[in-house]
Amino acid sequence: MDMMGxxxxxxxxxxxxxxxxxxxxxxxxEVNAYALPDELLKSPxxxxxxxxxxxARMPGLSGDALQAELAANGIKLPVIFVTADDDQQTRMKAxxxxxxxxxxxxxxxxxxxxxxxxxxxxxxxxxDTLKSVVRGGAK
Numbered sequence: 001m002d003m004m005g006x007x008x009x010x011x012x013x014x015x016x017x018x019x020x021x022x023x024x025x026x027x028x029x030e031v032n033a034y035a036l037p038d039e040l041l042k043s044p045x046x047x048x049x050x051x052x053x054x055x056a057r058m059p060g061l062s063g064d065a066l067q068a069e070l071a072a073n074g075i076k077l078p079v080i081f082v083t084a085d086d087d088q089q090t091r092m093k094a095x096x097x098x099x100x101x102x103x104x105x106x107x108x109x110x111x112x113x114x115x116x117x118x119x120x121x122x123x124x125x126x127x128d129t130l131k132s133v134v135r136g137g138a139k
Contacts, residue, residue, distance in 0.1 A: 004049075005120045009033040010040050010066065011055040011082065016105055020053065020082070023109045029116070037061035037069075045075050051100065051119045053112075056083035056090050064093050078119035082107055 007029045011017040017033050024031045034040045037060055052070075054063035061069065067079050080101040081094050094102040100122070101115035 004028045005116075006030045006032065006046060006048075006050040007053055007116065008040060008045060008050065008077070009053045010035075010037055010058070010063070011053075012036060012058045013055065013084075013105075016055075016082070016107075020107065020112075023112070024053075024116070027113050027116075037066040040066070041069065045070070045077075047075055047077055049120060049124065050077055051116060051123065052077050052079040053116070054079055054081055056081045056093070056102075057085060064097055067097060078123050080112070080115050080119060082112075 004027070007024050009017060009020055009024070009031055011020065011033075012035055014035065017035065021031050021033045032040075032043065034043070037058060052067065054066055056063040058066075063079070063081050070077070078100045079097065080103070081090070081099050082103045082105055083090050084105045086104040091102060100119035101112070103112055103115070
């Protein structure tokens with residue numbers, strides 16, 4: 001089966017991580033799952049047809065801090081946050097970071113898959129636009 005895209009999943013909750021990984025694999029995505037943000041930061045990351053699913057609150061780096069760290073290293077991927085704590089502060093951070101989604105655990109699998117598909121499509125469109133601009137400027 002052709003993979004539909006790569007998902008980088010970071011969640012310190014082992015049960016949630018396993019469940020999300022199974023859901024995404026069954027939908028045809030390649031999934032790289034990590035328990036801690038540092039594990040992701042030490043791994044090779046592709047920004048082609050990829051997105052992040054991050055637990056909003058984890059030991060060490062929070063999901064938003066991890067996204068900022070990746071961006072500082074030139075890795076800009078769409079992000080979807082999952083959280084056990086659906087509070088105003090978490091929602092405001094997700095909005096400020098232009099997250100492709102924010103889901104409360106336990107996650108609605110169908111809605112999450114829709115958000116992943118949308119995030120990957122927006123990334124592809126942005127990449128196609130950038131390629132078009134670069135080609136147009138090279139004339």
